[in-house]
Amino acid sequence: MKRIPIEPRDNWKGIVESQGFHFHSPDDRPYWDESAYYHLTSAEIDTIETATAALDEMCLKAVDHVIETKRFEPFQIPLAFVPMIVQSWRRDEVTLYGRFDLAYDGVSPPKLLEYNADTPTSLLEQAVVQWFWFKDRFPDRDQFNSTHDRLIEAFRRLLAETKQSRLHFTCVETSLEDFMTTGYLRDVAIQAGFDTEFTPLPLLGFNHRLRRFVDQNDRPVDVCFKLYPWEWMVREEFSKYLLLNTTRWLEAPWKMLLSNKAILPVLYELFPESPYLLRASHDPLRFDIPQVRKPILSREGANVAVMLPGKPPAETEGPYGPPYVYQEYHPLPTFDGHHPVIGSWMINGHPTGIGIREDTGLVTGNTSRFVPHIFS
Amino acid sequence: MNRSSRSVTLVLITCGVAALGFGLWNRGSHPGGATTRPYGHGGGFFGWWGRPFGGYSGAHNPGVSPSHTSRGGFGSTGHSVSS
Numbered sequence: 001m002k003r004i005p006i007e008p009r010d011n012w013k014g015i016v017e018s019q020g021f022h023f024h025s026p027d028d029r030p031y032w033d034e035s036a037y038y039h040l041t042s043a044e045i046d047t048i049e050t051a052t053a054a055l056d057e058m059c060l061k062a063v064d065h066v067i068e069t070k071r072f073e074p075f076q077i078p079l080a081f082v083p084m085i086v087q088s089w090r091r092d093e094v095t096l097y098g099r100f101d102l103a104y105d106g107v108s109p110p111k112l113l114e115y116n117a118d119t120p121t122s123l124l125e126q127a128v129v130q131w132f133w134f135k136d137r138f139p140d141r142d143q144f145n146s147t148h149d150r151l152i153e154a155f156r157r158l159l160a161e162t163k164q165s166r167l168h169f170t171c172v173e174t175s176l177e178d179f180m181t182t183g184y185l186r187d188v189a190i191q192a193g194f195d196t197e198f199t200p201l202p203l204l205g206f207n208h209r210l211r212r213f214v215d216q217n218d219r220p221v222d223v224c225f226k227l228y229p230w231e232w233m234v235r236e237e238f239s240k241y242l243l244l245n246t247t248r249w250l251e252a253p254w255k256m257l258l259s260n261k262a263i264l265p266v267l268y269e270l271f272p273e274s275p276y277l278l279r280a281s282h283d284p285l286r287f288d289i290p291q292v293r294k295p296i297l298s299r300e301g302a303n304v305a306v307m308l309p310g311k312p313p314a315e316t317e318g319p320y321g322p323p324y325v326y327q328e329y330h331p332l333p334t335f336d337g338h339h340p341v342i343g344s345w346m347i348n349g350h351p352t353g354i355g356i357r358e359d360t361g362l363v364t365g366n367t368s369r370f371v372p373h374i375f376s
Numbered sequence: 377m378n379r380s381s382r383s384v385t386l387v388l389i390t391c392g393v394a395a396l397g398f399g400l401w402n403r404g405s406h407p408g409g410a411t412t413r414p415y416g417h418g419g420g421f422f423g424w425w426g427r428p429f430g431g432y433s434g435a436h437n438p439g440v441s442p443s444h445t446s447r448g449g450f451g452s453t454g455h456s457v458s459s
Contacts, residue, residue, distance in 0.1 A: 119457045175456030201451035209444040218445055227457055228450065238449030299457070 001040050001106030003335035003371075008034045009136060020184065021129045023177045032125060033369040034133055038340065038356050040375040044106050045144045045354075051110040051276045052344040052351035055100050058274065059115060062266045063089060063257050074262040074282055076296060076323060080243060081234050085253045087245070093252035094161055096154045096185075096225075097123070099355075102276075102342040105333035109275040110342065112267075113330075114294070118251050118259035119229050121177060122343055122370060124184045126355030127151070130372035141374045145353035147345050148188065154348035155192030162248060164223045167194040168215060170201045171227035182227045189225070201228055206241045213238075213247045225250040230259065231297050261325045262296045279328040290329035295320040301368075340371070 009015055012034055016024050024032035040048075066072065067089055072082050099120035102110040127147035134143040159165070167189050171182040186196045203216040213221040224247055226233070233239060234256075257263060264280035271277055285291045293305040293313070302318025306329060332339035338358040345352045359368040 121458050172451050172454065172456040174454065175458055177458040178456045181458075202448050204450055205445040205447040206449060207445045214445055216447075229457065232455070233450060236450050236452065238446075241449070 001038060001044055001104070001333075001335075003036055003338065003340070004039055005036045005336075006034070006137070009133070015132070015136075016129050019129055019132055020180060021124055022180060026177075029367060030369055032129065033358075033371050036336075036338075036371055037133075037137075038335075038371060038373040040106065040144075040373060042142075042375055044104075045375045048102070048104065048110055048144070048342060048344055048354060049351045051102065052100055052346060054274070055112055055115070055276055056098075056346050056349075056351075058267055058271050058277075059117070059258050059263070062263055062270055063254060065270060066257055066263075066266060067254075071266070074265070074296070074323070075257060075260045076262075077231075077256055077260075078234050078239070081239075081253070081256070084243065084245060085256055088252045089254040093248070093254065094154070094158045094250070095252055095255060096151070096158070096250055096347065098251075098255075098258070098346045100344045100346065102344055103330050103332050104340075104342045110344075111278050111330045112264075112276055113278075113327075113341065114261060115258055115263065116343075118231075118255045119227055120343075120345075121181055121227075122355050122357065123147070123181050123345075125370050126343065126345065126353060128184065130355065130370075133372045134374055138374045141376045143353070143372075143374050146350075147347055147352040150347035150350055150352040151185070151188045152192045155189045155194060157348060158223070158250070159193050162223050164248075165193070165195050166197065166222065168197050168199055168221045168224040169227075170199045170204055170224060172202075173198075173200040178227050182225070185225060185227075201226075204238075206238055211241075211244060211246065213241065221247050223248040223250070229299075230256040260296050261294050261298070262323075264294075264325050264327055278330050281326050282323070284326050285328065292327045292329050293324045294327060296323050296325055341368075 013024060016032060021032065024030075066075075067086055072079070077085070097120060098115060098117040099122070100115050101113045103113055104110040127145065131143060131145055131148075134141070169182050169186045169189075171178040173179045182198070186198060189196050197215060199215040199221070204221070205214045205216070205218065206212070207214045207218060210220065213224070215221055226249060230251075230253065233242065262282070265282050268277050268280040279285060279289075284293075288309050290308045293307060295303050298304070298318060298320035301316055303316060303320040305313040305315035307313045308329065332341065337360060339360070340356045340358040343355040343357060345354070354373060356371050356373055357368040358371055
């Protein structure tokens with residue numbers, strides 16, 4: 001695994017924008033960064049793929065464990081939603097996607113930092129933009145990237161399972177990144193055979209006569225992809241209508257358990273020997289163990305505290321607070337002063353590719369840069 | 377809802393989409409072997425990018441009275457996933 005500087009393509013902004021990628025430089029800071037790339041070996045890619053599949057399998061067993069043992073309390077999910085989660089799990093409702101964030105240096109086994117199981121982003125840049133970069137720059141090499149095709153498979157499976165040809169999409173459309181990511185998924189769904197509609201989240205309605213969610217034209221919403229987290233939905237005004245269970249949501253409600261960092265202690269408890277898991281607990285680890293404190297519900301690396309023995313905690317800013325989980329600190333590798341995190345995608349039950357985000361700080365957040373990769 | 381922001385978004389996307397022709401993203405086999413491994417794309421990009429963007433083509437649902445519909449119960453804070 002190497003980080004190699006390279007000259008960006010001429011007119012790279014125009015190129016990536018022609019691919020629908022308009023959030024490459026938010027607030028005039030670089031997010032898409034093609035002034036370097038990561039070059040991995042085929043064996044390293046195989047290692048990541050194997051780890052991703054193993055982590056997914058462990059996660060599914062962890063969900064089953066939480067449900068069977070009724071261990072919901074650490075997740076802080078409103079109790080009224082537990083039956084909805086259980087039902088969606090027992091129905092084996094389709095999951096489209098998820099992104100494992102891994103620390104990997106090309107030598108030691110990848111380590112799970114967290115699982116973005118409900119609303120993972122960086123999808124368009126992973127599936128499409130870095131693919132075209134690779135085709136432009138290294139057409140005789142390879143890239144770990146079948147995300148697009150697996151997404152089509154996933155939507156076809158959903159179409160067959162639900163037998164509903166119309167699929168609604170919703171997100172907070174004033175966020176360009178959310179809107180384009182949702183748009184990309186909508187494009188993929190069309191290719192899979194769905195008729196699609198987009199409803200801005202604030203216009204999603206509830207019709208009291210039908211007792212159904214409806215779109216902005218008052219048509220029933222039977223199946224809906226939401227790029228909006230469950231942990232917010234179950235705490236907002238319309239949450240009570242979710243309990244009527246008249247709309248099928250993507251991701252499925254059972255993903256609430258995996259998108260919550262309270263799953264990390266469960267995973268470690270069930271699989272303490274796994275080479276891919278770091279020690280994790282709901283309580284602080286022994287004082288002399290380097291550790292990271294994370295809110296169970298937080299996003300973009302906010303409010304993460306790195307606690308190293310003998311040093312004051314280094315905490316990122318943000319709006320999130322307790323409850324926390326404590327995870328053994330695992331230093332990210334360093335390449336030319338940059339710390340990469342591997343985002344490894346799980347789509348329709350398959351590991352499908354990686355996107356690498358790097359930062360000069362120890363915590364990957366929303367100012368980290370996306371750097372493309374190849375392997376050979 | 378901030379409609380002006382949405383308009384800006386739509387203009388940006390329309391500019392991006394306008395640069396694409398329908399089927400431009402179709403791709404052939406990859407000489408590096410990507411299509412023979414599980415890692416590579418095998419298909420093309422078709423669909424929505426080549427179609428008119430945005431809005432609804434369908435008519436208002438005649439069986440539903442808007443007066444019975446409440447809105448704004450999700451996303452009222454304006455927080456987004458990536459902000």
